[in-house]
Amino acid sequence: MDLRLEDIGHHYGDMEIMQGINLEIPAGKIICIVGPSGCGKSTLLRLIGGLERPTVGQVVQLGEPPEDSINPLTYVFQDFALLPWRTVEGNISLVLEDHGIRGSKADEIISDVLARTKLTDFRKALPKQLSGGMKQRVAISRALAVKPAVMLMDEPLSALDSQTRELLMDDLIGLWTREPFTAVYVTHNLNEAVRLGHSIVVLSRRPGRIREIVDVKIPLADRELGDPELERQQKHLWNLMRDEAMAADKELINV
Amino acid sequence: MSEASKQVVQKPVDFRGGGFAPQSKTWVGFLVFVLLIGFIEFGTRVGFITSLTLPKPSDVFATFVDLWKSGLLWKHLIPSISRLIIGAAMGASIGIGVGVLIGLFSLVRAGLVPLVAAIFPIPKIALLPLFVIWFGIDEPSKYALIAFGTFTPTVVATYGAVDNVDRSLIRMGQSFSLSWFSIVTKIVLPGAMPGILSGLRISLAIAIILLVAAEMLGAEYGIGAYILEAGSLYDLERLFVGVTILSILGVSVSAVIGMFENKFLDWRT
Numbered sequence: 001m002d003l004r005l006e007d008i009g010h011h012y013g014d015m016e017i018m019q020g021i022n023l024e025i026p027a028g029k030i031i032c033i034v035g036p037s038g039c040g041k042s043t044l045l046r047l048i049g050g051l052e053r054p055t056v057g058q059v060v061q062l063g064e065p066p067e068d069s070i071n072p073l074t075y076v077f078q079d080f081a082l083l084p085w086r087t088v089e090g091n092i093s094l095v096l097e098d099h100g101i102r103g104s105k106a107d108e109i110i111s112d113v114l115a116r117t118k119l120t121d122f123r124k125a126l127p128k129q130l131s132g133g134m135k136q137r138v139a140i141s142r143a144l145a146v147k148p149a150v151m152l153m154d155e156p157l158s159a160l161d162s163q164t165r166e167l168l169m170d171d172l173i174g175l176w177t178r179e180p181f182t183a184v185y186v187t188h189n190l191n192e193a194v195r196l197g198h199s200i201v202v203l204s205r206r207p208g209r210i211r212e213i214v215d216v217k218i219p220l221a222d223r224e225l226g227d228p229e230l231e232r233q234q235k236h237l238w239n240l241m242r243d244e245a246m247a248a249d250k251e252l253i254n255v
Numbered sequence: 256m257s258e259a260s261k262q263v264v265q266k267p268v269d270f271r272g273g274g275f276a277p278q279s280k281t282w283v284g285f286l287v288f289v290l291l292i293g294f295i296e297f298g299t300r301v302g303f304i305t306s307l308t309l310p311k312p313s314d315v316f317a318t319f320v321d322l323w324k325s326g327l328l329w330k331h332l333i334p335s336i337s338r339l340i341i342g343a344a345m346g347a348s349i350g351i352g353v354g355v356l357i358g359l360f361s362l363v364r365a366g367l368v369p370l371v372a373a374i375f376p377i378p379k380i381a382l383l384p385l386f387v388i389w390f391g392i393d394e395p396s397k398y399a400l401i402a403f404g405t406f407t408p409t410v411v412a413t414y415g416a417v418d419n420v421d422r423s424l425i426r427m428g429q430s431f432s433l434s435w436f437s438i439v440t441k442i443v444l445p446g447a448m449p450g451i452l453s454g455l456r457i458s459l460a461i462a463i464i465l466l467v468a469a470e471m472l473g474a475e476y477g478i479g480a481y482i483l484e485a486g487s488l489y490d491l492e493r494l495f496v497g498v499t500i501l502s503i504l505g506v507s508v509s510a511v512i513g514m515f516e517n518k519f520l521d522w523r524t
Contacts, residue, residue, distance in 0.1 A: 081427035
C-alpha cells in the first residue's frame with residue numbers, strides 16, 4: 001500500500017502551518033522528514049495518520065493494506081506513550097485486545113515481536129523499570145504487533161541519549177533489512193535522516209513547504225557511522241536548512 | 256605556580272545539596288504521640304496542668320476500658336461505622352460516576368460544574384433539618400447527609416484527575432484504533448486512579464466529621480451521641496475517649512486507602 005499526499009495545507013486559526021505539500025510514500029521505503037523547529041513536521045505526520053484533518057488537500061491511500069495488517073497506519077511516539085500500569089506484555093496486548101486478538105494467538109504475536117526487538121526477558125516488567133531505550137523498544141514492538149502497512153515515527157529517538165540512539169538505529173536497520181517496512185520518519189537529527197532514510201524530505205520554515213527531496217542511494221545495511229558519502233549528504237542537508245533554522249529560531253513564539 | 260599553591264588554604268567544598276526528599280520514618284510519628292501523651296500525663300500528675308484543663312491520659316484510658324467492658328463501645332461504634340460505610344459509599348460512588356462524566360463530556364461539564372461549585376461551600380450540616388423532613392429522623396437522613404458531604408469533594412477530585420490523564424496516552428489509544436469504551440476503561444480510568452484515591456482521603460475525612468455532626472443532632476447511639484452526652488455533662492474523660500475513637504477511625508480509614516494505593520498504584524514511579 002502506498003500513500004500519496006495531495007496538495008496538503010494546514011492552518012491553526014490564522015496561522016498557516018504548511019502549504020502545497022505533494023509527496024509520494026512508496027511501499028517498503030523509509031521516508032525521512034526533516035526541517036527547522038516549528039515547520040510542521042509532527043503536524044504533517046498527524047495528518048498522514050488521520051489524527052488530524054488537513055485544512056486543504058487530502059491524504060490518499062493507494063491500494064489496500066495487506067490482509068493481515070491489523071492497524072495499517074501505526075505511530076511510534078517520541079515520548080513512547082506506554083501505559084505505566086501495564087507490563088511490557090500488557091502494553092502490547094492492549095492494542096491487540098480491541099481487534100479481537102486474545103489468548104494463544106495474542107501470545108504468539110507478543111512473543112514474536114518481543115524476540116524481534118530483543119525484549120523477551122523483559123516481558124513481565126513495568127515501564128518504570130525500563131530505561132528510555134528499552135521503553136522505545138517496547139513501543140516499536142507494540143507497533144510491529146499490529147503489522148502496520150505504514151509506520152509513522154515521530155522523532156522516536158529524540159528522547160534518548162546518543163549511545164542508545166546509535167544502538168536503536170542499528171536495530172531499526174536490522175528490522176528493516178530482515179523484513180522491509182514502510183515508514184515516515186520525522187526527525188530534527190540530520191544524522192538519523194541520512195542513516196535511515198531512502199529519501200529525505202526537507203521542509204522550509206513556517207509555512208512549511210517541501211524545499212528539496214534528497215535520495216540516498218546507499219543500501220541501509222551498508223551505511224556505516226562516519227561514511228564520507230553520508231557525511232557529504234548530511235552537510236548538504238545542513239546547508240539547505242541552516243538559514244531556515246536560524247530564521248525559525250528568531251521567530252517569536254505565539255502559538 | 257607550585258610555590259603559590261603551597262600557601263593556598265585547602266578545604267573541602269561545602270555540601271549544599273540534600274533534603275527535600277521525604278523518607279519513610281514511621282516511628283517518628285509514633286514517638287510524637289508517645290511524647291505528647293507522656294507530657295500531659297506528667298503535667299496532670301505534677302499539677303501544672305489542672306484537671307479542669309485536660310483529663311489525665313491514664314484516666315481517659317481507664318474510661319475507655321470501662322466502656323469496652325460494659326459492651327457500650329460496640330453499641331456506639333457499630334451504628335457509627337455502618338452509617339459511615341453506607342453514607343460514604345453512596346456519596347463516593349455517585350461522586351466518582353458524576354466526576355467521570357464531567358471529565359468525559361463537555362455538555363455535562365458545562366451543566367454540572369457550576370452546580371457543584373454552588374453546593375460545595377454549603378455547610379452540609381445546615382441542611383440536616385431539610386434531610387430530616389425529606390428522609391425522616393432515622394438512618395436515611397444521616398446517610399443522606401454523609402453521602403452529600405462526600406459527594407462534592409469526590410466529584411471535584413475525580414474530574415480533576417480525569418482532566419490530568421496524559422493526553423499523549425489517549426492519542427496513542429486513538430492511533431491504534433481502540434474503541435472509545437476501551438480508551439475510557441483501559442486508559443482514562445486507570446490514569447485517573449491516583450487522583451481519585453487522593454481525593455477520597457479528603458472526602459472520607461469529611462464523612463467522619465459529618466457522621467459526628469449527624470449523630471449529635473439526633474441519635475441514641477453512635478460516637479457523636481456519646482461525645483455530645485459527655486460534653487453536656489462536662490465529663491472530659493469520656494469526651495476524650497470519644498475524640499480518640501474518632502482519631503483512630505480516621506487513621507484507619509487513611510491506612511485502608513494507603514493499602515489500596517500500594518496494591519493498585521505500584522506502577523507509579
